[in-house]
Amino acid sequence: MIGIGPVTARERGCNCRDRRGLRAADAGGLRTAGTGRARGGEAVIETWIGLAVAIGLVGYLLASLLFPDRF
Secondary structure, eight states, X not given: OOOSSOOOHXXXXXXXXXXXXXXXXXXXXXOOOOSSOOOOHHHHHHHHHHHHHHHHHHHHHHHHHHOGGGO
């Protein structure tokens, strides 16, 4: 039935009883701690290498803008 007021869940066709078997988003359980430390050494090295390359490219581009006759 079309009305002027807010639409209820039942009018939209949502049956809240359908969700009875679902678990709540926070069931209260916590994950156990990991067995060891995170291994991120390789990723850190790659990050530093990428940062050095990016700084080098920025320096090259700035130098080419400031001194175009040398390039």
